[in-house]
Every structure is written in C-alpha cells, then in structure tokens.
Amino acid sequence: MRTTITYFSHSTYSATRLKVLRVIIQVNKGLEISKTRFGTMYWASYALLRCLLGINELISTGIIEVDGSDKACGKTEVGGDMIHGPSGDLFLSGFFLDPRKFVSFARAKVLTVVAEHVKSPDLHDSMPSSEKVGKFLFQVLAKEIQSGREASEFARYSTAAQVMAAFKSQFEAYTRQYPPFNRCSPSWSKAMHYWRALTDHPEASLLAFVAIKIFLILANSMPKERTISRFTHTDTRHRANQDARTIVAQAKVYQHLQREYRAAAKAAGKGSKQLKAHLSVGGDGFLLYGFFFRRQPKIAKTA
Numbered sequence: 001m002r003t004t005i006t007y008f009s010h011s012t013y014s015a016t017r018l019k020v021l022r023v024i025i026q027v028n029k030g031l032e033i034s035k036t037r038f039g040t041m042y043w044a045s046y047a048l049l050r051c052l053l054g055i056n057e058l059i060s061t062g063i064i065e066v067d068g069s070d071k072a073c074g075k076t077e078v079g080g081d082m083i084h085g086p087s088g089d090l091f092l093s094g095f096f097l098d099p100r101k102f103v104s105f106a107r108a109k110v111l112t113v114v115a116e117h118v119k120s121p122d123l124h125d126s127m128p129s130s131e132k133v134g135k136f137l138f139q140v141l142a143k144e145i146q147s148g149r150e151a152s153e154f155a156r157y158s159t160a161a162q163v164m165a166a167f168k169s170q171f172e173a174y175t176r177q178y179p180p181f182n183r184c185s186p187s188w189s190k191a192m193h194y195w196r197a198l199t200d201h202p203e204a205s206l207l208a209f210v211a212i213k214i215f216l217i218l219a220n221s222m223p224k225e226r227t228i229s230r231f232t233h234t235d236t237r238h239r240a241n242q243d244a245r246t247i248v249a250q251a252k253v254y255q256h257l258q259r260e261y262r263a264a265a266k267a268a269g270k271g272s273k274q275l276k277a278h279l280s281v282g283g284d285g286f287l288l289y290g291f292f293f294r295r296q297p298k299i300a301k302t303a
Contacts (some may be wrong), residue, residue: 023053089136098191170207
C-alpha cells in the first residue's frame, strides 16, 4: 500500500494517467493519506481500494509498465514477513481464528460430519498449521492462567489441568468445525462478532476468550494502532534512551487515565437536568455544586 501510493505521488506521468482514468470510471477522489499515523492506515487503504480498478487497468493495458519481479514481490513479500517474522505465530493464529477465511478451507480439508464407521482424519496431515497455531494458543492461555487474573471463563473448572484439557477439546472442535463452531449469522460481519457470540457457550468459551485477546492485539486492529501511536508519541527524540518497559508503563498509565476521563465525561454529559439541579444563578455569579463562581466585573471603556 505504501509503495503504491508513494509511486504515484512521485511519478507525474502515472498520476496524470490515473487522474484521467478516474474521470472515465467516475471515481471522484484519488490516492490520499491522513495527517496522523493512526488515520493514515485507514484512509490510505480506503483510497487505494477506491482507485484499484483504475490502477489495474493502467498496468494491464501497459500504460504503466511494471516488472514481473515487482508483481511477485508485491504479492509475497508482505505475506512472508508476516508469517515467517517474529510475530508470525500471532498473524497465523489470527488468520486461523477468522471464520470467514477458515471455514472454506476447513470444509475442503477436514470432514465436518464423521460417521461411526469412518475414522476421524488426522489434523496433522489435513491441516499442518493447526499444530503450530494450537501450540501458540496454548501458550497464550497458560500465561493467562499463570497471571492470576480471575476470568469468568475459568470459574467452572477446578484446576488448571481441566482448563487446558477443555481448551484442547474446543480447539479441535473448531478445527473440525463441529458444533457450536459451525454456527453462522449474517450479522456477524467481523470475526470479533463471531467469537463474542460464543463467549457464553460452555463448549466454546475458552477458545472464544483466547481468540478475542488475539484479535485485540493484532497489528491491524484499532486498539493496537492506538497503542503503537502512543508509543511513538512517548518515545520522542529527546527521550530516546528510554527502555521498552518504561514506554509500555507510560502508555498503560495514559490509557488508564483516558478511560477514567471518558467515563467521567460520559457521566457528566448524560443530561443537563442533573446539572441544572445543582446550578443556581445570581446577579453576582452562580453557585455550582456548593462552589460560588463570581462574575468578572466589566471594565467600562474610556473615551
């Protein structure tokens, strides 16, 4: 996305051809970015999607010449970095836990209905990625248990071993698309809707709990973008010697204060009637919540 937008911003020839073609295909706006890092990812991708038909037409007709290696690089470089990079397990798990992407693949690879006389297919052979994703999700759940934080999903289990055994069963059921994971609804337009609908189901609550945590920290999620933007704002060039732990702690404090501020602002703005009940206006000022605010005297203008 960045490479494409940068190319058209630096090439007058290509930008002019795209502008002319936009008029023909009735696309009012061209490629653009936002002023902030957080908004740029959304608006730039939206602008690129809007102009994608025109860009494809310019390349396919040969008006803009692109080398074959550039095409292959654009297709494989980002995907390879995501899957094989340091956060590869996280991105692979996000793809695996997205029912919109997973179900079609699972139906082709895994038997969804197994008769009594039919041997259940081995997940290692039919879906090798399930082993890697399963190990990563087990680690996430184990760290959550070790943290000591009380979660309602753990209440029905007596020991950590029971939690892990139940999670293993739920993960296998999701991979094979057994109930309740084979449910679908037109209102579930996002993966988060799917997993939130399963949080109260006893046979899916543990996997839903971990899946929601995964989608909340994915790099393309809104909370992740807000957090990274806070890191960038905190780690300025004048304070470049801060370690990662300090930056994370400052971001946590900021987000905590933001939540408190928003809750207070929301409570204060629920209605003007509550404010009027505590407001008494007089000639010299007004009384609000027991505090008197005196009006500033007007200074007469001299001729």
